[in-house]
Each structure stands twice: as C-alpha cells, then as structure tokens.
Amino acid sequence: xxxxxxxxxxxxxxxxxxxxxxxxxxxxxxxxxxxxxxxxxxxxxxxxxxxxxxxxxxxxxxxxxxxxxxxxxxxxxxxxxxxxxxxxxxxxxxxxxxxxxxxxxxxxxxxxxxxxxxxxxxxxxxxxxxxxxxxxxxxxxxxxxxxxxxxxxxxxxxxxxxxxxxxxxxxxxxxxxxxxxxxxxxxxxxxxxxxxxxxxxxxxxxxxxxxxxxxxxxxxxxxxxxxxxxxxxxxxxxxxxxxxxxxxxxxxxxxxxxxxxxxxxxxxxxxxxxxxxxxxxxxxxxxxxxxxxxxxxxxxxxxxxxxxxxxxxxxxxxxxxxxxxxxxxxxxxxxxxxxxxxxxxxxxxxxxxxxxxxxx
Amino acid sequence: xxxxxxxxxxxxxxxxxxxxxxxxxxxxxxxxxxxxxxxxxxxxxxxxxxxxxxxxxxxxxxxxxxxxxxxxxxxxxxxxxxxxxxxxxxxxxxxxxxxxxxxxxxxxxxxxxxxxxxxxxxxxxxxxxxxxxxxxxxxxxxxxxxxxxxxxxxxxxxxxxxxxxxxxxxxxxxxxxxxxxxxxxxxxxxxxxxxxxxxxxxxxxxxxxxxxxxxxxxxxxxxxxxxxxxxxxxxxxxxxxxxxxxxxxxxxxxxxxxxxxxxxxxxxxxxxxxxxxxxxxxxxxxxxxxxxxxxxxxxxxxxxxxxxxxxxxxxxxxxxxxxxxxxxxxxxxxxxxxxxxxxxxxxxxxxxxxxxxxxx
Numbered sequence: 001x002x003x004x005x006x007x008x009x010x011x012x013x014x015x016x017x018x019x020x021x022x023x024x025x026x027x028x029x030x031x032x033x034x035x036x037x038x039x040x041x042x043x044x045x046x047x048x049x050x051x052x053x054x055x056x057x058x059x060x061x062x063x064x065x066x067x068x069x070x071x072x073x074x075x076x077x078x079x080x081x082x083x084x085x086x087x088x089x090x091x092x093x094x095x096x097x098x099x100x101x102x103x104x105x106x107x108x109x110x111x112x113x114x115x116x117x118x119x120x121x122x123x124x125x126x127x128x129x130x131x132x133x134x135x136x137x138x139x140x141x142x143x144x145x146x147x148x149x150x151x152x153x154x155x156x157x158x159x160x161x162x163x164x165x166x167x168x169x170x171x172x173x174x175x176x177x178x179x180x181x182x183x184x185x186x187x188x189x190x191x192x193x194x195x196x197x198x199x200x201x202x203x204x205x206x207x208x209x210x211x212x213x214x215x216x217x218x219x220x221x222x223x224x225x226x227x228x229x230x231x232x233x234x235x236x237x238x239x240x241x242x243x244x245x246x247x248x249x250x251x252x253x254x255x256x257x258x259x260x261x262x263x264x265x266x267x268x269x270x271x272x273x274x275x276x277x278x279x280x281x282x283x284x285x286x287x288x289x290x291x292x293x294x295x296x297x298x299x300x301x302x303x304x305x306x307x308x309x310x311x312x313x314x315x316x317x318x319x320x321x322x323x324x325x326x327x328x329x330x331x332x333x334x335x336x337x338x339x340x341x342x343x344x345x346x347x348x349x350x351x352x353x354x355x356x357x358x359x360x
Numbered sequence: 361x362x363x364x365x366x367x368x369x370x371x372x373x374x375x376x377x378x379x380x381x382x383x384x385x386x387x388x389x390x391x392x393x394x395x396x397x398x399x400x401x402x403x404x405x406x407x408x409x410x411x412x413x414x415x416x417x418x419x420x421x422x423x424x425x426x427x428x429x430x431x432x433x434x435x436x437x438x439x440x441x442x443x444x445x446x447x448x449x450x451x452x453x454x455x456x457x458x459x460x461x462x463x464x465x466x467x468x469x470x471x472x473x474x475x476x477x478x479x480x481x482x483x484x485x486x487x488x489x490x491x492x493x494x495x496x497x498x499x500x501x502x503x504x505x506x507x508x509x510x511x512x513x514x515x516x517x518x519x520x521x522x523x524x525x526x527x528x529x530x531x532x533x534x535x536x537x538x539x540x541x542x543x544x545x546x547x548x549x550x551x552x553x554x555x556x557x558x559x560x561x562x563x564x565x566x567x568x569x570x571x572x573x574x575x576x577x578x579x580x581x582x583x584x585x586x587x588x589x590x591x592x593x594x595x596x597x598x599x600x601x602x603x604x605x606x607x608x609x610x611x612x613x614x615x616x617x618x619x620x621x622x623x624x625x626x627x628x629x630x631x632x633x634x635x636x637x638x639x640x641x642x643x644x645x646x647x648x649x650x651x652x653x654x655x656x657x658x659x660x661x662x663x664x665x666x667x668x669x670x671x672x673x674x675x676x677x678x679x680x681x682x683x684x685x686x687x688x689x690x691x692x693x694x695x696x697x698x699x700x701x702x703x704x705x706x707x708x709x710x711x712x713x714x715x716x717x718x719x720x
Contacts, residue, residue: 004393008400011601016387019395023386027379033364033679035379037560037606040368040682073433073562074583077597081581109582195598200397202433202562202600219579221441222469223434237437238555240562241371242602246397319393322400 005344008322009152009297010175010196013339018249029245036245041238049245050234056251060259063184063207070206070226071234071244076102076174078224079191079204080109083170085220087189087212088114088143095119095142097162100127100151101328102172110146113217119145126329127154130292135163144168144188150176150294152196153326155287155333157294161186168212175296177205178254179338180264188212194243196296197337198250203243254338263338267295270336270345274298277349283307283356287331301331308332311355320348365704368682369512369657370535370556373699378609389605396605401598409605410594416611420619423544423567430566430586431594431604436462436534438584439551439564440469443530445580447549447572448474448503455479455502457522460487460511461688462532470506473577479505486689487514490652495523504528504548510536510654512556513686515647515693517654521546528572535656537565538614539698540624548572554603556656557698558610563603614698623698627655630696630705634658637709643667643716647691661691668692671715680708 006013029036032045039046054069063069072078083106088094092114096107098121110116119138120131138145145164150157152175161183162169168188177192184190189208195201208226216225223229229236254263275293278286278300287299302308308331312324325331336345366373389396392405399406414429423429432438443466448454452474456467458481470476479498480491498505505524510517512535521543522529528548537552544550549568555561568586576585583589589596614623635653638646638660647659662668668691672684685691696705 002393003388006394006398008398008403011397011399011401011598013398014395019387019397023383026383026386027376028363033362033681034366035374037371037379038366038368038373039371041371041561043368043682073435073600074438075433075597077583078434078581081583085581112578193598200600200602201401201598202603218472221438221445221581221584223437223441224581237435238371238553238561240433240560240600240603242560243562243600321393322403 002319004319004321005340005347006321007334007336007340007348009326009333009335010193011201012196012335012337014200014246015250015253015339018246018253021249022246037242039241041235041241046241049241049248050239053244053248053251056248056255057205060178060251060254061182061184061207066210067184068208068210068213068230070208070229071239072204072206072229073202073240075201075204076172076193077105079172079206080106082224082226083144083146083189084110084113084116085224086216086226087168087170088116089215089217090143091141093117093139093142095138095145095167097121097131097133097145097147098123099130099148099156099158100154102152103146103148106146106148106172117142122156127151127156128287129289130156130158133162135165138164138167140167142167144170146170148172150174150296152297152335153329155294155297155299156292157296159292176294178260178263179267179296181260194247196335197339199243199246202240203247266342267336267338270340270342271295271298273342273345273349274334274336277352281352281356283360284352296337297333297335299325299329299331299333305330307359310359314355315348315351318351320351362679364679364681365700365707366681367694367696367700367708369686369693369695370553371561372556372695372697374560374606375610375613375699378606378613381609382606397602399601401595401601406601409601409608410599413604413608413611416608416615417565420538420611420614421542421544421567426570427544428568428570428573428590430568430589431599432564432566432589433562433600435561435564436532436553437465439532439566440466442584442586443504443506443549444470444473444476445584446576446586447528447530448476449575449577450503451501453477453499453502455498455505455527457481457491457493457505457507458483459490459508459516459518460514462511462513463506463508466506466508466532477502482516487511487516488647489649490516490518493522495525498524498527500527502527504530506530508532510534510656512657512695513689515654515657515659516652517656519652536654538620538623539627539656541620554607556695559603559606562600563607626702627696627698630700630702631655631658633702633705633709634694634696637712641712641716643720644712656697657693657695659685659689659691659693665690667719670719674715675708675711678711680711
C-alpha cells in the first residue's frame with residue numbers, strides 16, 4: 001500500500017529521504033561492499049559514522065565542549081536507574097517534578113537508591129498542566145533536580161526551564177529531542193530515547209557535563225556508569241550501530257532544512273494547524289491548557305468513547321494510523337514529530353472536519 | 361563496489377537473502393505503509409513480528425516450555441552484571457570457568473556482587489585451549505557455574521557441556537549462537553549478543569529457565585531484573601524492534617536451510633576447508649589445539665608481524681576484509697559465521713595459497 005501518515009507516539013515516522021537513502025545503500029554502504037548492519041564497530045568506516053554523528057549533534061544542538069555526547073542502549077528505563085546511580089551520590093537526595101507517568105517512574109526508581117522527593121506534581125489534574133516551580137521550592141541539598149521536558153502521554157511541555165540555582169538540572173527530552181533549540185548549558189544532563197525524533201528504537205543519547213561523570217555508587221553495573229562509555233567515546237562495547245547511522249542521516253536532514261530554528265518553525269506551524277482546528281471544533285477538543293501544550297503530542301477527545309473508537313477506525317482506513325490515545329488516557333492522540341510532514345497534519349484536519357460533519 | 365567477504369568477528373555478515381528482503385520492504389512492511397523502523401511496538405503488526413521471532417527461536421533451538429526467551433538491550437556487558445545480580449542470591453557464590461577475555465570480564469563483574477571464584481582457567485597458555493572440568497571441581501554452594509561456550513578472540517570452543525550436577529549452568533553463547541544444535545535443557549540461562557550470527561548489534565537474547573526468575577538482589581536496576589521483561593514478554597519498554605525483525609528473517613532463513621543440524625554441517629564443512637589448509641601450510645598456522653577449535657573464529661599467524669600486516673592489506677584489496685586479529689592477540693582471524701558462504705572461505709583459502717607461493 002502507499003505510505004501512511006503514522007501518528008504513533010514512538011517508535012514513529014522517519015523522514016522519507018532518510019529511509020530512501022538507507023534503502024539505497026543497505027547492501028553496500030559508501031562503496032564498502034557491506035551493509036552498515038554488518039560493519040565492525042572497530043572499523044574505519046564505522047568510526048567515520050559515529051564521529052560524524054557526534055559532530056552533527058554538537059553542531060545542531062550547539063553543545064558546549066565541556067559536555068560528552070554518549071550513544072547508549074537500554075532506553076529510558078535504564079536512564080531512570082543510571083541517573084540516581086551516577087548522580088545521587090553527594091547527599092543522597094534528589095528533587096523530582098512529576099508531570100506524567102514517565103517522570104513518576106523515574107522518581108520511583110530513584111527512591112530505590114536514595115531520598116527522592118516530589119517537589120511538584122500535576123497528578124491532581126491527570127497531568128493536564130505543567131506546575132510552576134520556583135528556585136526556593138528546591139532542596140539546597142538535592143544532588144540534582146529531574147524533570148520530563150515533554151510529556152508524551154499527556155501532551156504537555158515545559159515552556160520554561162526550571163531555575164534550580166546551583167543544583168544540577170537533569171531532563172528527559174525523549175519526545176521533544178531535536179524539535180526546537182534548547183540551551184544545553186542550563187543542564188547537567190539531558191538524555192533522550194531516539195525512537196521518536198531521532199532514529200529507530202534501541203538508542204539513547206545522553207548529553208552530560210564533564211563534572212557529572214565519575215561519581216557513581218559502588219553498586220552501579222559497569223555499563224550503567226556514565227564514566228565507562230565517556231572514557232571510550234561510546235565504544236566501550238558494541239554500540240547499536242544501525243541506530244547511530246540512521247541518527248547521522250536524520251541530523252544531516254535537520255541541518256539541511258536549516259537546523260533546530262527551522263525545525264521549531266515547522267513544528268509550530270504544524271501544531272497550530274491542529275490546535276486551531278481543535279479550539280474551533282464543536283465535536284473535538286484538546287485536553288491540555290493552552291499555555292502548556294506540546295508541539296509534538298496532541299491528545300484530543302470527542303466526549304464519547306463510541307465516537308472515539310469510530311474515529312480511530314475510520315482514520316486508519318483513510319491512511320491516518322496510530323491515532324488511538326495511550327491506554328491510560330483514552331481518546332485520541334496525534335504525535336506529530338519532526339518527520340511528520342505538514343501535509344500529514346493537513347490530511348488529519350481535513351479528515352476530522354469531514355468526520356465532524358458526518359457525526360456532529 | 362561489489363559485496364565483499366567480511367570476516368569481522370562482530371558485527372558481521374548477514375545472509376544476503378535477509379538483507380535483500382529488508383531492503384525491499386524498508387519503506388513498506390507487509391502492506392502496512394510503514395517501515396519496521398517506524399512501527400509502534402504496541403501495534404498488531406509489530407506484535408506479529410516479535411511473536412513469530414520467539415516462536416521460531418523456540419522451534420529452531422528446541423527450547424523447552426519452562427524457559428522464557430527474552431529480547432533485551434545492553435549487550436554482553438549488561439549480562440555480565442545481570443547474571444550475578446539475578447542469580448548470585450542464595451549463597452552469594454558463583455564459579456567461573458575463565459577461557460578468555462570475556463569470561464574474565466564476566467568474572468570480574470561478578471566479584472563486585474558476591475564471592476565469584478575462578479574454578480579453571482586457560483590463561484596460562486594465552487587461552488589457546490579449553491580446560492577439562494569435572495563435577496567435583498565445583499563448589500556445591502555455588503549459586504551457578506558460568507562459562508563462555510565459544511571464545512571469539514582466541515578461536516576456542518567448549519566441545520563438551522560441563523557437568524555441574526545440580527548447580528545451575530549459565531553460558532554466554534554469543535559467538536556460536538544458532539551455529540549448531542545445543543541441548544538447552546542442560547542450562548539454567550543461555551544468553552547471546554545478536555551481532556554475530558543473529559542480527560545487527562543492539563539485541564541480546566536471554567533464554568532462561570522459569571525457576572531462575574524472581575530472585576534478584578534489591579539493588580538490581582529494574583530493567584536488569586529478568587523478571588521485569590519476563591512478566592511482559594519483552595515489551596515492558598520499547599524493544600530494539602529493527603533487530604528483532606532482522607532476527608525473524610534470519611531464523612526463517614535458518615529454518616529454510618534445514619535448521620541447526622544443517623547449519624552445523626555447513627559450518628563444519630567451511631571450517632574443515634580452512635583448518636585443513638592451515639594444517640598443511642608451510643607459511644600459515646592455526647593457534648589453537650585441534651580438539652578445542654571453534655567452527656566460528658579461526659585465528660592464524662605467519663610468524664612474522666610484517667608478513668601478517670602485508671597479508672591483511674593485500675587480502676583487503678582482494679575483497680576479503682576484516683582479517684586482522686584482535687588487538688590483544690595479533691596475527692589474523694577469520695570469523696566464518698553462519699552467513700559466510702562456503703565460497704567466501706574458498707576465496708580466502710585460494711588467496712592464502714597464492715600469498716604463500718609469493719611469500720613462502
């Protein structure tokens with residue numbers, strides 16, 4: 001069948017240009033006579049790939065020189081453990097801002113390794129907003145403050161960077177990675193799973209300030225100690241080479257389009273199209289307060305479970321797939337990451353208008 | 361350029377048929393209008409892939425019903441930690457057979473979590489042989505016995521399964537995975553990295569007997585606890601979907617060729633060609649005692665560093681790549697995994713004969 005518009009929350013769409021290039025060179029990368037999938041991670045050919053990927057990451061995100069860029073395995077759940085194991089080692093305390101399930105799970109995992117504290121939460125209103133936190137809310141003895149920048153399930157985003165003073169700030173940026181500029185220098189650690197905006201599932205990128213490395217607890221599994229991979233430029237063991245290669249292609253694509261400023265413009269234009277429709281619809285409505293809306297994940301409902309199910313099924317038949325909301329929230333969710341073209345959002349809005357006429 | 365014969369120790373060659381199918385359906389898997397790289401891991405389409413992969417694994421390896429098959433991230437180093445964290449929990453003791461660098465590293469990691477003991481080692485002769493161990497060598501209080509079945513760097517293989525009596529047996533089979541039949545019922549845990557015989561780097565398959573699950577130490581990171589993924593059929597978090605898909609294609613390929621009995625025949629035939637040549641060559645010689653030779657990794661030397669370097673360079677120019685030995689051993693190493701065709705080994709032997717004539 002023709003390519004569909006895939007609104008999956010992750011893994012999710014990749015740029016068509018990237019997929020086509022990967023397809024073209026799948027049997028023979030750059031005249032090597034090998035697929036990237038077959039390449040020794042110690043070869044010159046792969047070394048060129050991982051070095052270019054890191055260089056592009058630094059360039060596109062404007063990452064300062066005193067930060068390492070690590071290419072790791074294990075997904076968000078590994079970071080939920082690695083963050084406290086590596087960082088909760090001075091006073092054994094950390095402050096968590098809980099704005100969704102993933103932040104809550106990160107907090108719960110941290111509780112296993114020290115005194116984690118919920119400093120603010122939006123669970124009282126099913127995580128539909130972002131709490132405002134001020135510098136004086138934080139424990140001056142906290143080894144770090146942790147938050148999730150964009151909340152995939154609930155469609156909220158921090159539109160400010162919490163002011164933590166001298167306390168190191170850690171953020172999970174999985175679902176807004178590379179979607180707009182971010183001031184890396186404000187963070188001690190920024191990490192993100194690749195499977196939304198960067199590459200296929202199986203790669204986690206950790207951007208970490210040098211002084212955060214080397215203080216892990218004794219119980220830390222060797223591979224979860226950030227120092228292990230930082231000392232070896234992510235080649236301590238075999239990395240997920242294919243995912244790193246796709247990341248390189250995606251970063252080239254982003255750079256070619258004008259970098260993160262251009263991505264932000266594109267993403268704002270796409271999100272505006274959908275939010276404007278939702279704000280004017282009689283049938284559909286968004287679930288998030290306007291000031292905390294995500295550019296990446298847009299949940300919406302009709303008010304009727306039956307109509308929701310009908311919408312999801314009919315949309316799928318029309319080539320607009322994976323619009324069902326997260327199982328814990330219900331309704332619908334359109335994830336419109338970097339690789340979703342404007343035409344895809346337009347097609348969704350057109351379909352919603354038609355559905356509204358037929359079912360309004 | 362034309363496809364080369366890639367003798368890399370891993371990541372390494374994949375079957376050409378598998379690569380071609382992945383290429384064909386890269387933009388549109390099975391009429392879904394999506395790449396497998398873009399597919400939600402919660403979708404029906406991906407569920408079919410992971411279920412078929414597990415079913416084929418069980419069929420091809422004849423895995424008993426009281427074992428789980430887990431698809432994990434993190435590579436061998438994660439297992440070096442996970443094995444003691446999950447299993448060294450009754451008496452806090454374990455016996456390790458050290459037949460190479462990877463076994464040694466696994467042992468060293470286990471020492472961080474309990475009383476690990478080297479029960480036998482071949483380090484005295486640079487790991488060029490496999491020690492014979494008997495049931496009475498093991499500590500009856502050991503929570504498990506651990507060994508590496510095939511030693512990638514040194515080209516040795518256990519041609520017997522250690523008799524540990526009632527002590528659970530754990531084996532790292534990374535570099536001989538799916539290369540010949542193995543009696544899974546003799547093991548408590550068999551695990552292997554995918555990047556040699558199974559799939560691109562980024563997937564580790566753990567085959568674990570049910571009674572080994574659920575006893576992890578309190579300090580175990582959630583994702584390193586085998587119970588976490590066992591309870592969720594490896595879908596606790598986002599798995600490395602692309603690697604699982606390639607595994608499915610590789611397992612179909614193996615099954616189509618006649619399963620592991622057929623793979624063993626193919627591998628023996630390929631290895632015999634190369635070992636017979638080495639045993640009769642005046643210039644090249646193998647480094648491993650005949651009875652412990654691996655079918656997968658064949659190290660050899662000329663006795664001159666200069667000639668070794670010349671051989672590796674000229675072989676590369678002739679389309680026979682990655683023949684340089686591991687940095688800790690020197691000389692040459694030909695890794696001839698499942699996907700290396702007989703013609704590739706023939707081409708190598710032909711080239712060695714020519715080189716021997718010119719340099720003998």
